[in-house]
Amino acid sequence: MTKLRVGIIGCGNISTSYLGLAPMFKSLELKSVADINMEAARTRAAEYNLRAETVDDLLAAPDVDVIVNLTVPAVHYEVTRRILEAGKHAYSEKPLVLSLDEGQALRDLAASKGLRVGSAPDTFLGGAHQLARASIDEGAVGRIVGGTAHVMGHGMEAWHPNPDFFFKPGGGPILDMGPYYVTNLIQLIGPVTAVTAMAKASFATRTIGNGPRDGEVLDVETPTNIHAILEFANGAIVTLGASWDVWANRHPNMELYGSEGSLYVPDPNFFGGAVELAAPDGSVTELPGRGHPFGINNQEGHGVWRANYRCAGLADMAAAIDENRAHRCNIDVAVHAVEVLTGILKAAETQSWVNMTTTCERPAALSPDEAKALLA
Numbered sequence: 001m002t003k004l005r006v007g008i009i010g011c012g013n014i015s016t017s018y019l020g021l022a023p024m025f026k027s028l029e030l031k032s033v034a035d036i037n038m039e040a041a042r043t044r045a046a047e048y049n050l051r052a053e054t055v056d057d058l059l060a061a062p063d064v065d066v067i068v069n070l071t072v073p074a075v076h077y078e079v080t081r082r083i084l085e086a087g088k089h090a091y092s093e094k095p096l097v098l099s100l101d102e103g104q105a106l107r108d109l110a111a112s113k114g115l116r117v118g119s120a121p122d123t124f125l126g127g128a129h130q131l132a133r134a135s136i137d138e139g140a141v142g143r144i145v146g147g148t149a150h151v152m153g154h155g156m157e158a159w160h161p162n163p164d165f166f167f168k169p170g171g172g173p174i175l176d177m178g179p180y181y182v183t184n185l186i187q188l189i190g191p192v193t194a195v196t197a198m199a200k201a202s203f204a205t206r207t208i209g210n211g212p213r214d215g216e217v218l219d220v221e222t223p224t225n226i227h228a229i230l231e232f233a234n235g236a237i238v239t240l241g242a243s244w245d246v247w248a249n250r251h252p253n254m255e256l257y258g259s260e261g262s263l264y265v266p267d268p269n270f271f272g273g274a275v276e277l278a279a280p281d282g283s284v285t286e287l288p289g290r291g292h293p294f295g296i297n298n299q300e301g302h303g304v305w306r307a308n309y310r311c312a313g314l315a316d317m318a319a320a321i322d323e324n325r326a327h328r329c330n331i332d333v334a335v336h337a338v339e340v341l342t343g344i345l346k347a348a349e350t351q352s353w354v355n356m357t358t359t360c361e362r363p364a365a366l367s368p369d370e371a372k373a374l375l376a
């Protein structure tokens with residue numbers, strides 16, 4: 001397998017996940033990092049024994065094949081466009097872009113240059129979500145007719161040192177956390193045909209609760225409490241609740257309702273967790289794992305051990321380039337997810353239904369053996 005030589009633009013909090021986990025995958029070779037703040041780039045480079053560069057120098061680097069875009073969402077389009085124009089493959093943190101037009105422009109540019117674009121989230125490749133996918137594909141609960149999904153909390157201002165962008169246009173729970181949920185629903189059920197929603201910003205301001213900016217007050221400029229309904233091409237109707245205005249709740253992260261039973265799916269923000277099947281007689285059984293490596297706990301955080309295999313989507317893209325096949329975190333899935341997410345916000349703003357103009361194929365399932373083949 002030919003290794004894909006990797007550079008990273010953006011050295012904020014999320015960069016440590018990519019830099020720390022990329023060496024787990026045999027198709028990836030880290031080379032350099034860049035940031036508009038050279039001090040941040042030099043700090044990350046020193047931590048991981050890499051080269052620190054300016055953004056322009058990284059774009060021109062002859063020993064880099066793919067650049068990972070870890071900038072803030074507001075500049076995702078601009079940075080990814082520059083990566084493609086520099087003749088390199090691109091992989092972006094979620095969301096890929098903030099509008100359908102931007103997503104389609106990137107797709108056209110990549111196609112014209114024969115380059116790949118990938119996008120997080122790749123958590124749907126985790127052992128739990130691939131177990132749920134296999135169960136659905138095998139007909140364990142019959143045809144999926146409905147479901148619910150909830151991502152609820154009280155925002156990031158208590159722990160994030162610079163949470164400003166979470167509360168500006170391009171942020172909010174739909175565009176920040178929604179990609180995990182919508183992308184997982186797409187891989188489990190298929191594409192979306194229409195959405196409707198209601199949304200509010202329940203609190204006009206947020207107060208930073210940590211770090212050097214502790215006590216600083218931020219204006220909220222985007223909806224933070226959204227309730228949506230999604231109609232899927234297979235006929236299923238799913239309710240999605242996404243809120244940062246909630247102190248506590250008892251909603252499960254995701255439930256899918258089939259013609260012959262229900263499936264309880266763990267948090268799509270993570271790779272692992274228990275998948276449960278509820279039969280028509282009311283009995284609930286935890287499905288046995290199938291040895292999927294991306295479901296094995298490998299990282300501790302805040303006293304909790306979890307499975308974390310971020311970079312799996314990037315590694316699969318590298319392997320797909322080598323094998324001349326479609327990669328799973330592909331631009332068609334990402335663009336469709338962007339249309340769903342922005343469509344939800346548009347539907348709430350206009351108090352209407354919004355029909356989708358894009359579609360996509362469900363990403364190929366990732367078997368345990370295929371996942372093992374990606375690991376070093």
